[in-house]
Amino acid sequence: MLRRSVLSLALCLAAVPAFAQQTTIKFTLGWKTQGSDAFLFVARDKGYFKEEGLNVVIDQGEGSGATVTRIMSGAYDAGFGDMNAIIQNASTRKGEAPVMVYQIWNQPPFAFSSKKTTGITSPKDLEGKKLGGSQGTPTVRMLPVFAKANKLDMAKLNLINMAPNLQEPLLIKGEIDAAVVFNITSYFNLILNRQDPEKDYNWLSFGDYGLDLYSNGIMVSQKLLKENPKAVSGLVRAINKAMIDVAKDQDVGMKAVVNFDNLVNEPVEKRRLQFSFEKLIVSPEMNEIGVGDLKDDRLKKSIGLVAEGYGLTRLPEPSEVFDRSFLPPKAERALVYTKK
Template identity: 60%
Template sequence: MKHTMISAVLGVMLSAVPAFAEMTDIRFTLGWKTQGSDAPFLVALNKGYFEEEGLNVTIDQGEGSAATITRIMGGAYDAGFGDINAIIQNAAARPGEAPVMVFQMWNRPPFAIAVSKESGITKPKDLEGLTLGGAQGTPTTRLFPVFARLNDIDIDTVAYESLAPNLQEPMLIRGDIDGAYTFTVSSWFNLIANRKDPAKDFTWLNYEDYGMDLYSNGMMVSRALLTENPDAVAGLVRAVTKATMEITKDQDVAVEAIVAFDNLVDPELERARLEFALTKLMNHSETAETGIGGLVEARLARSIDLIVEGYGLEATPAASEIFDGSFLPPVAERTLDVALN
């Protein structure tokens, strides 16, 4: 009897081995430290949506949206959350090697110049003769010459002060600089942390409002994963789509997943950051046609031209090299039935 029971147990264990062996390991990098805007990935992890797709996903914190691309291109990660504009830069320099965006999450860019309301600055032309500060290499900083051209700003009159990212909001508050090149979803909450009201105390000159209709962050995958395991890519996209649609209706689920991943975060702060991402970055009117995760190829092509100009790239990648929407579920499954406002 004992022998039979042991055999039965071993049989069950052995029969389970193939199921575990079929799981695909995916190394995933976030764009920065744990934030509310990461909720789609953390919900997919916390609620087992990745596992349902046969994926064993390990998520690590990031070092910046652009660093996501270098991490993936270097082979340390298979997928991640980062900026599509960084993909464009790398695709121009190393065609066929840069990651590919498969789920466009932020259809609106978080690039803006923040100025104090007390300054009286209300439009781009008002920036002439002032000093703007920000970190080198960020899209807002690097793309300012294009912003200036489109808005008839005499760029030679605008001084630039290079700053560490953690200094730009304090220096803006003190008046050490007249304006800051910001990544809104970060700077907005840095100002709150400095006991300022970003809506009442500051004016935001958003690039998208002044001729720079760019895309921004989303989920990208390595060329290797795309080529060697397209089923895994499809599983990633399905899981993230499911989680994204869920959090648009229920932010409590998102906060629970964020805290489960990193219990050092401020839950209410990250809830607010998630709401900012939902209402300021993910609510472009085009998603009524493209669905969450999709984009308009003609618009992407125009944004590629802006990036080529702004970064002085020697080649212009085709939109098909940057984004692959073939893994997305049908639009009907990605259409919001709640208002993001």
């Protein structure tokens, strides 16, 4: 009888290896729950993480730059955050900064937003205008680099420091002429303030005027990278599968978003999700190399731009901030976006 009990227990344990072998990954979002994070929740709900032997625990974030410091502190293993913040930290703390393993936002969200009535349609029009920006943000830190690239006189750019949550209200009131913003944030702050960001506002993207930077993607800690590369590969595969799903059907993505956080404004967040594909993810370069990858020569140039903006004394090599070795084959990363 005892031998039968032991045998039965052994058979039961053998029948549930997935639970015993799961690797937990603590993952931080770039901000609060947003539609543009849909791929993560789809990967969770469809079991893509579980198929890779992963238990991915997702928490809300405090900013895409803070993702880097959260991971460096050891509190998180991976997250969705800004490549440029990795570059800054890799410059001063070599071998400690997280590494991007799946580049998602191929185009930078850094932009100027202005009412069309102000007539700001080119960088030169910014001279002599009141600009509202939040000190320390990438858009403000990179403003001198933008000015240099576009032959603007910094002395003629009247920058007013303000909290990020005041930028759109003061822009609406006309107390500033333009706001120095993240377009994926400001565009929807305007919508939530009953504005029409398409009809009534102009947008000047840094990427269109000389600052061809990469932005947000999936980054992992140095510890996870070295100690469990299999888990990193699984994380990237699962997210890639979900990205392809969401590109085809945003309703699938939004169902997963609401399942994670039922307090989100679903119509607004669905529009934000589509905006992320249309303005930040899909590009000629992405169509050429597939989602998740980047071009090393472009990254090297952007490292130089970030170094100039932040006064970095050491320029990290592209290999220090991006590792493509975990990417699925290009054919599996052919993303086709269909607005739905």
